[in-house]
Amino acid sequence: MKRSAPTLGKDLTGLESLSPEQIRVILDTAEPFKEVSERQIKKVPVLRGKTIVNLFFEASTRTRISFEFAEKRLAADTVNIGAVGSSVSKGETLVDTARNLEAMRIDMVVIRHWSAGAAHFLASRIPSNVINAGDGAHEHPTQGLLDMLTLRDHFGRIEGLKVCIVGDVLHSRVARSNIYGLVALGAKVAVCAPRTLLPAGIEELGVRVFGRVEQAIEWSDALNVLRLQLERMQDGFVPSLREYNRVFGITRERLEWAPREMLILHPGPMNRGVEIDSDVADGPHSVILRQVTNGVAVRMAVLYLLTGDAPDLAEMARSGGAGRA
Numbered sequence: 016m017k018r019s020a021p022t023l024g025k026d027l028t029g030l031e032s033l034s035p036e037q038i039r040v041i042l043d044t045a046e047p048f049k050e051v052s053e054r055q056i057k058k059v060p061v062l063r064g065k066t067i068v069n070l071f072f073e074a075s076t077r078t079r080i081s082f083e084f085a086e087k088r089l090a091a092d093t094v095n096i097g098a099v100g101s102s103v104s105k106g107e108t109l110v111d112t113a114r115n116l117e118a119m120r121i122d123m124v125v126i127r128h129w130s131a132g133a134a135h136f137l138a139s140r141i142p143s144n145v146i147n148a149g150d151g152a153h154e155h156p157t158q159g160l161l162d163m164l165t166l167r168d169h170f171g172r173i174e175g176l177k178v179c180i181v182g183d184v185l186h187s188r189v190a191r192s193n194i195y196g197l198v199a200l201g202a203k204v205a206v207c208a209p210r211t212l213l214p215a216g217i218e219e220l221g222v223r224v225f226g227r228v229e230q231a232i233e234w235s236d237a238l239n240v241l242r243l244q245l246e247r248m249q250d251g252f253v254p255s256l257r258e259y260n261r262v263f264g265i266t267r268e269r270l271e272w273a274p275r276e277m278l279i280l281h282p283g284p285m286n287r288g289v290e291i292d293s294d295v296a297d298g299p300h301s302v303i304l305r306q307v308t309n310g311v312a313v314r315m316a317v318l319y320l321l322t323g324d325a326p327d328l329a330e331m332a333r334s335g336g337a338g339r340a
């Protein structure tokens with residue numbers, strides 16, 4: 016693959032600001048990186064000599080470990096920092112933490128933070144590349160990208176696909192990144208949730224709204240099922256979890272009414288028996304673990320593309336570097 020414009024710029028803070036061409040470049044760049052993870056020796060020297068700090072101020076399994084695998088498979092040096100155990104717990108500011116890390120000559124920061132806008136705030140204050148690994152209820156761009164890669168793997172295209180995001184859209188950074196990315200690439204996007212879990216004016220993002228999950232299933236090629244974010248909710252968004260499952264849960268019985276083959280995605284972690292039943296999560300429609308696998312390739316692609324001075328992939332393949340490492 017020839018390394019060429021358009022570049023991503025210094026940071027990846029969200030998909031809202033990316034052009035369709037930039038999104039396609041990330042998805043296309045992820046393709047050769049998928050193969051690296053299937054090798055016995057899962058390493059290419061693309062980011063050799065780069066130092067990357069993973070700053071995770073919120074809990075994470077998939078994103079944190081996926082970024083770390085991606086960095087290590089690109090041969091970068093990595094350091095992991097959380098709120099607990101760092102001087103953040105003593106009241107140090109985000110910018111002071113980052114500037115102290117920069118004083119130790121780092122190249123990139125991957126940040127997950129509870130506050131919407133934290134990644135952009137940091138990116139505008141430090142010269143290192145910044146990647147948003149989820150900021151409050153704002154965006155989770157690499158999750159949106161890996162969801163799109165998984166859809167494209169299965170359907171062979173994004174344009175014209177009907178994708179419905181079902182569940183707690185109000186608190187979901189995954190929903191926003193999916194909406195921005197999918198709309199940019201020409202998908203038809205809908206959301207389905209109780210009104211209490213939809214942001215006001217969601218239609219302005221170019222999505223249609225379904226109030227009943229049966230309508231969503233009839234319309235869609237794929238459902239991206241969101242976790243009820245119980246930790247971000249005050250009381251009163253849904254009457255009870257059992258009620259939510261009864262009305263909005265994705266169950267095998269409901270999928271049997273789908274007029275066409277239906278793909279089920281979920282960003283994780285799942286509340287089994289609430290937004291999704293186990294026989295759907297583990298069933299033939301589910302690509303949930305394929306999303307996780309694609310997450311590593313997408314993150315390798317983003318890390319690679321943000322490092323403007325990384326060697327060309329085709330160049331490396333010719334010299335054996337991106338072949339068998």
Ligand code: CP
Nearest residue numbers: 075076077078282283
């Ligand atoms: N999808 C996702 O962000 O999962 P984690 O919270 O485990 O990283």
